Amino acid sequence: MSPKEEIDILTAKLHHLNHAYYVLDSSEVSDYEFDKLLLELQNLENKYPQYKHSNSPTERVGGTVTKNFDTVLHKRPMLSLSNTYSMQELYEWDERVKKGLMPLAVDNTPEYICEQKFDGVAISLIYQNGKLSKAITRGDGTKGDDITANAKTIKTIPLQLKGTDWPDEIEVRGEVFFTWQSFDKLNKMQDENGEPPYANPRNTASGTLKLQDSAIVASRNLDCYSYNLLIDNQIFNTHEESINALQKWGFHISPTWKKCNNIDEVWQYINDWEQKRKHLPLATDGVVIKVNKYAHQQELGMTAKSPRWAIAYKYKSESAITELQKVTYQVGRTGAITPVANLKPVLLGGTVVKRATLHNADEIQRLDLHENDYVFVEKAGEIIPKITGIDTSKRSIGANKIQFINTCPQCSTPLVRHADEAAWYCMNETGCQPQILGKIEHFVHRKAMDIDGLGEGKLQILYENKLINNVSDLYALTYENIFGLKKIYTDEDTGKNKEISFQQKTSQNLIVAIQKSTLIPFERVLFALGIKYVGATVSEKLVTYFKSMDNIQNATLEELKNAPEIGEKIAESIYQWLRNDTNIEILSRLRAAGLQFVKEETQILNESNKLAGITMLATGTFEHFSREQIEAKIEANGARLLSGVSAKLNYLVAGNDAGPSKLEKATKLGVTIISEHDFIKMLE
Ligand code: IVH
Numbered sequence: 001m002s003p004k005e006e007i008d009i010l011t012a013k014l015h016h017l018n019h020a021y022y023v024l025d026s027s028e029v030s031d032y033e034f035d036k037l038l039l040e041l042q043n044l045e046n047k048y049p050q051y052k053h054s055n056s057p058t059e060r061v062g063g064t065v066t067k068n069f070d071t072v073l074h075k076r077p078m079l080s081l082s083n084t085y086s087m088q089e090l091y092e093w094d095e096r097v098k099k100g101l102m103p104l105a106v107d108n109t110p111e112y113i114c115e116q117k118f119d120g121v122a123i124s125l126i127y128q129n130g131k132l133s134k135a136i137t138r139g140d141g142t143k144g145d146d147i148t149a150n151a152k153t154i155k156t157i158p159l160q161l162k163g164t165d166w167p168d169e170i171e172v173r174g175e176v177f178f179t180w181q182s183f184d185k186l187n188k189m190q191d192e193n194g195e196p197p198y199a200n201p202r203n204t205a206s207g208t209l210k211l212q213d214s215a216i217v218a219s220r221n222l223d224c225y226s227y228n229l230l231i232d233n234q235i236f237n238t239h240e241e242s243i244n245a246l247q248k249w250g251f252h253i254s255p256t257w258k259k260c261n262n263i264d265e266v267w268q269y270i271n272d273w274e275q276k277r278k279h280l281p282l283a284t285d286g287v288v289i290k291v292n293k294y295a296h297q298q299e300l301g302m303t304a305k306s307p308r309w310a311i312a313y314k315y316k317s318e319s320a321i322t323e324l325q326k327v328t329y330q331v332g333r334t335g336a337i338t339p340v341a342n343l344k345p346v347l348l349g350g351t352v353v354k355r356a357t358l359h360n361a362d363e364i365q366r367l368d369l370h371e372n373d374y375v376f377v378e379k380a381g382e383i384i385p386k387i388t389g390i391d392t393s394k395r396s397i398g399a400n401k402i403q404f405i406n407t408c409p410q411c412s413t414p415l416v417r418h419a420d421e422a423a424w425y426c427m428n429e430t431g432c433q434p435q436i437l438g439k440i441e442h443f444v445h446r447k448a449m450d451i452d453g454l455g456e457g458k459l460q461i462l463y464e465n466k467l468i469n470n471v472s473d474l475y476a477l478t479y480e481n482i483f484g485l486k487k488i489y490t491d492e493d494t495g496k497n498k499e500i501s502f503q504q505k506t507s508q509n510l511i512v513a514i515q516k517s518t519l520i521p522f523e524r525v526l527f528a529l530g531i532k533y534v535g536a537t538v539s540e541k542l543v544t545y546f547k548s549m550d551n552i553q554n555a556t557l558e559e560l561k562n563a564p565e566i567g568e569k570i571a572e573s574i575y576q577w578l579r580n581d582t583n584i585e586i587l588s589r590l591r592a593a594g595l596q597f598v599k600e601e602t603q604i605l606n607e608s609n610k611l612a613g614i615t616m617l618a619t620g621t622f623e624h625f626s627r628e629q630i631e632a633k634i635e636a637n638g639a640r641l642l643s644g645v646s647a648k649l650n651y652l653v654a655g656n657d658a659g660p661s662k663l664e665k666a667t668k669l670g671v672t673i674i675s676e677h678d679f680i681k682m683l684e
Contacts, residue, residue: 003044003048004051006044007044007045007051007052008051008053010037010040010041010044011041011053011056013037014037014041014057015057015162015250016162017034017037018060019158019162021034021155022155023156023250023251023252032623032677035656036675036677036678038058039673039674039678041056041057042058043672043673043674045058046666046671046672046673053160055132055159055160056159057159058667059159060152060153060159061215061660061664062150062152062213062214062215062218062219062660063214063660063661063663064214065212065213066149066150066212067212069145069146069147070145071143071144071145072134072136072143072145073142073143074124074141074142074143074144075171076171076230077141077142078122078124078138078139078144078173079307080141080305081288081306081307081310081311081312082305082306082311083312083314084312084314085313085316087267090263090266090270091267093311094110094262094266097291097296097300100299100300100308101299102299107295110293110296111238111259111260111261111291112259112260112265112290112291112292113239113240113243113257113258113259113290114257114258114259114260114266114270114288115227115257115287115288116254116256116284116286116287116288117284117286117287117288117312117314118175118177118225118254118282118283119177119202119282119284120175120176120201120202120205120282120283121137121138121175121176121177121205121206121209122137122174122176123135123173123175123176123209123224124137124138124144124172125151125157125171125172125173126169126170126171127161127166127171127172129168129169130160130164131159131160131161132148132159132160133148135147135150135157137209137210145210147209147210149214150208150209150210150217151209151224152214153214153215153217154176154217154222154224155221155223156223156224156225156252157251157252158249158250158251161249162248162249162250163248166245166249167231167232167233167235169232170229171231172230172246173226173228173229173230174224174225174226174251174252175224176209176222176224177201177202177222177224177225177283178201178204178205178208178221178223178282179221179223179281179282180281180283182222183201186204192445192447192535192536193533193534193536193538195533196336196423199359201282202283208220208222215664218660223252224252225253226251226252227243227288228242229242229245236294237293237295238293238294239290239291239293240292243257256273256280270287273287277315285314285317286312286313286314286315287312287313288310288312288313289311289312289313290309290310291309291310296309297309317378318348318378319377320348320353320377321346321375321376321377321391322343322344322346322353322377323343323344323372323373323374323375324341324343324372324373324374325344326342327339327341327342327358327364327369328342328409329409330434331408331409331410331426331434331438332434332435332438333435333439333441333530334530334532335408335426335427336423336424336425337405337408337409337415337425338359338360338423339357339360339361339363339364339404340355340357340358341356341358341369341387343355343356343375343377348377348378348379353377355385356375356385356386356387357384357385358387360422361404361422361424362422364402364404365404368401369387369390369401369402370390370395370400370402371399371400371402372396372399373392373394373395374390374394374395375387375389375390375391376388376389376390376391404424408426408428410426411428411432411433413426413431413432429582430469433463436463437456437463439470439471439530440454440459440468440470440471440474441456441459442528443528443529447524447527447536448520448527448528449517449520449524449525449528450513450517450520450524451474451514451517452510453510453513454510457489457500458500458502458510460487462477462482462485464487467481470582470586471528471529471586472586475518475590475593477510477511477514479511482502482507482511483502483504484501484502485501485502486501487499487501517595518593518594518595518596519596521596521599521600521626522549522597522598522599522600523536523539523540523542523543523544523599524539525595525596525597526539526542526543526549529577531574531577533569533570534573534574538565538566541563541564541565542563542566542574543599544599545563545566546563547598548597548598548599550597552574553578557571557572557575560574560575565661599628600628601632607636607637607683608636608637608638609638610638610682611634611638611639612639613638613639614640615640615641615649615650615651616634616640616641616642616649616650616652617641617643617645617649617651617652618631618634618654619652619654619658619662620654620656620657620659622655622656623655625676627655630653630655630676630679633679633683637683639651645665645669645671646669647669649666649669649671650671651671651672651674652666652672652673653675653676654673654674654675655675
């Protein structure tokens, strides 16, 4: 087979597998197999760039950096829909539709298509000759931003249409969104990196589409449902036919749509979905009703802002009114203060709500919150209760405005606010209990030092017994001084008394777990320290570059900034942390306890000469080996290990989560990219 044929076949196969996996939710091959095929294609494309398809599946990994998005004019304006919240208005709309259709025509009864109103970000996708050529945000409806590079990373947006029966040019409208699952995953990452969580999936989807680095967009797993097809010379008669065609061409269509023969059936659909929608994988906020036949749509036309042939019925977001009892303030592990509204318990969407987040000082100001106000609470995105407004008519005369605190509620330290951040911080890192315990909690986390058996309650006991005040104290704990410690506390939600205690087995296990943690590799130790902005990925980058804590401690601010992918904010945070007396002391005690502060250099001596004369580099994480082991194997089998991707590099061994920038650079330089499996094969 010629290389061109091979590339064509692999490209088609990967487009097909991608569609099966992401759109149809069925995996035809294992992830490993998929990655292998993708690498194979990438290697062929490197060797024969002239045969690479412009919308190759290898484009999905991202790697393009856009400084400024171009503004482009929409070929057809992106209109909005008129909204209604009531049954009566919906029936009135149906009357208007019926009146608008020619009374004497044979076919003047409207059919309706009901769809969910997805709560995401509208997008316009242009396909030319079956290939995605442009993706544009809604913008002001007339012109939007060209976000093609970012849209290409969304796996449910086809890069190449399936089949052949599509017109030369089509425009597809759809909604880009986060599933609840991807949104939770993103927020878990934020938490692990010590960053505040994103509040709402829609705004986060919108922000993500405008990120400059498309590799980050790729990593966040956005999704897209398509719901409209626009063609200059329409080839279909109905919206229903269009949806079916879009599905056939490979677009992701929500299976929730339904054809209704009259407005009563529409009303039934709306009622059916009011509860059912809560089980959908994404946020929705209503139903969009569209007249099915294009001839009817044409006849009805549009007003200046919205088409007459469609309407959005919006569900009232469940809300309740209740009394604000007091505002309390939580202190996070980084010292950030979050105000919380404590409410008179109220039933909302099947659960009792007692608290709602107020986000930050600006939000209290924006709401103009007063003591004992009656507030409207809603479930924002159906999960976290949020205060959306105040019934000022119920405000008692002389009620005081809620004033944000200016000292820490736990340790009374004056709060400070950093430039360009909304949160106020307590800077008393070492003397403020929630910060102390929050930092230790982060340190023992499964992804950090992996010390099992130290939940919030147990940490509290150790702290109250003056056994721990910072992470280094963990290594001074002994079986004798923890065995038998206990505490009885009242569960806030149930009001019941509970006991937490260090019994024989738990005490033994904990001491063993602490000891075992001294073997945890340096990159995880660095992450465990909880330095602001130093998450798991940044830690790994720092360790790869600097190799040891000594080198990081000795680095100047400039040197830190110059390390690959370490920005100014991160560099400054590390530099300051390392120059704080308490941290210096903690570090020296952790060193004395035997923790790993040097990058593991696994030495495997002279295995063979099978790789003699070639240069290699490994990136990402692997199934059978650690990266250090792969690197050791590279050298032990005679190859030269390079420190970065350059024109001198022959092979890049790419594992899971391989750095997109490395892959991109390697691709550009024509370096052969191989998988862990290929690497093992080379040694056989
Ligand atoms: S059709 C002429 N269908 O709602 C308008 N829009 O207010 C054509 N939306 O900007 C839009 N789900 O972002 C349509 N199934 C759906 C939708 C939907 C959500 C959004 C879309 C649009 C806004 C209109």
